[in-house]
Amino acid sequence: MALAGVKVIELAGLAPAPFCGMILADFGAKVIRVDRTKVFTTMDTQARGKRSVAINLKTAEGVALLRNLCVQSDVVLEPYRKGQNFRNPTLL
Structure with a gap:
């Protein structure tokens, strides 16, 4: 596989990021999807080949855990x- 050994962290959202993560997983990358803790489960067609972890990003522990994952990826x-980030409470 072309991307074997590449570790990708994907912050769950709409359209481009999950699709890109799916393609990277198809090429052999290890993709870890970070979901919010209270997400309604629906059939996710773009979760193919990914692992998933639920992290509460509204807590200091959750943000620290995500930063640790990002450093390792x-x-x-x-x-x-542009101009928004995962710590903005209006996005979570």
């Missing part, structure tokens, strides 16, 4: 528009 995919 090669790529971070985030779906937020």
Whole structure:
């Protein structure tokens, strides 16, 4: 596989990030999807080949855990528009 050994962290969101993560997983990357803790489960067609972890990003422990995952990864995919980030409570 072309991307074997590459670790990707994907912050769950809409459209581009999950699709990109799915393609990277298809090419052999290890993709870990970070979901919010209270997410309604629906059939996710773009979860193929990914692992998933639920983290509450509204707590200091959750943010620290996500930062630790990001430090250990090669790529971070985030779906937020310019100027926004995962700590903005309006996005969580």
